[in-house]
Amino acid sequence: MRTQSERAPRRVPFAIKFRLLEVLRVAYVTPHMVRVTLGGKELEGFQTPAADDHVRLIFPAPGELKPLLPTLGPHGPVFPEGKPRPASRDYTPRRYDAAAGELDIDFVVHGSGPGSTWATHAKPGDFVGVGGPRSSMIVPQDFDWYLLAGDATAMPAIGRWLEELPAGAHAIVFIEVSDASEEQRFNTRARVELTWLHRNGAPPGSTNQLEKAIRELAFPPGDYFVWLAGEANTLRPIREHIYNERGTHKKWVSATGYWKRDTADHHEPHD
Numbered sequence: 675m676r677t678q679s680e681r682a683p684r685r686v687p688f689a690i691k692f693r694l695l696e697v698l699r700v701a702y703v704t705p706h707m708v709r710v711t712l713g714g715k716e717l718e719g720f721q722t723p724a725a726d727d728h729v730r731l732i733f734p735a736p737g738e739l740k741p742l743l744p745t746l747g748p749h750g751p752v753f754p755e756g757k758p759r760p761a762s763r764d765y766t767p768r769r770y771d772a773a774a775g776e777l778d779i780d781f782v783v784h785g786s787g788p789g790s791t792w793a794t795h796a797k798p799g800d801f802v803g804v805g806g807p808r809s810s811m812i813v814p815q816d817f818d819w820y821l822l823a824g825d826a827t828a829m830p831a832i833g834r835w836l837e838e839l840p841a842g843a844h845a846i847v848f849i850e851v852s853d854a855s856e857e858q859r860f861n862t863r864a865r866v867e868l869t870w871l872h873r874n875g876a877p878p879g880s881t882n883q884l885e886k887a888i889r890e891l892a893f894p895p896g897d898y899f900v901w902l903a904g905e906a907n908t909l910r911p912i913r914e915h916i917y918n919e920r921g922t923h924k925k926w927v928s929a930t931g932y933w934k935r936d937t938a939d940h941h942e943p944h945d
Contacts, residue, residue: 682925697800724810725834732803761788766830780830818896819844825904839864879905906931
């Protein structure tokens with residue numbers, strides 16, 4: 675068995691770059707998940723080596739075709755003075771095809787947020803700004819098994835995890851969605867045990883279904899990596915259970931609050 679430090683994920687930083695990209699295609703994956711395919715010359719050199727990378731999308735102001743992008747100053751991004759700062763949110767790159775010059779971003783359509791609103795109305799020829807990724811967390815692919823769990827906002831990253839795991843890898847997956855219509859199929863070479871958890875009318879971020887499923891799971895033997903993402907408050911008791919009751923190595927856990935109920939723009943750093 676390898677030691678905790680030998681199997682610790684490593685963080686790889688990248689130079690920050692902001693790109694103006696054009697919408698190539700828009701397609702609904704499920705009734706509440708829309709996939710926007712982006713492209714353009716500025717996509718050249720884009721990097722996203724890890725399944726849970728995130729980029730900052732910068733949206734055009736209402737009535738504008740293109741967003742206002744920042745320049746890079748000595749202390750980070752700088753927006754022009756005298757103009758409103760554009761709305762922006764973090765998203766997972768669902769698929770990047772360098773040869774085709776395409777980047778897929780999946781959006782959960784959930785109401786009036788800037789990302790959801792933009793994606794709902796996006797059409798070929800529209801533009802959006804993309805900043806990052808700033809870094810990637812590279813997780814070794816030789817753990818005995820992986821526990822992946824999250825809500826709909828985590829699905830793009832989980833989908834990438836499953837598609838990028840090698841043959842012979844073992845993944846146990848729990849995904850909470852509103853109902854069966856939101857379930858997706860993932861192409862994977864790994865041995866996957868996937869359980870869908872349906873809220874059946876309960877608001878997003880209001881249930882303990884993920885916690886209950888993980889508490890009831892008989893953990894297989896061997897070294898394992900835990901990846902959790904979703905509503906911040908629902909992850910807190912799961913995180914405590916993983917650390918305190920399961921005794922999982924902290925370096926072998928990534929738990930990130932992608933959003934928080936009643937908070938407009940929330941994204942935690944990785945543990």
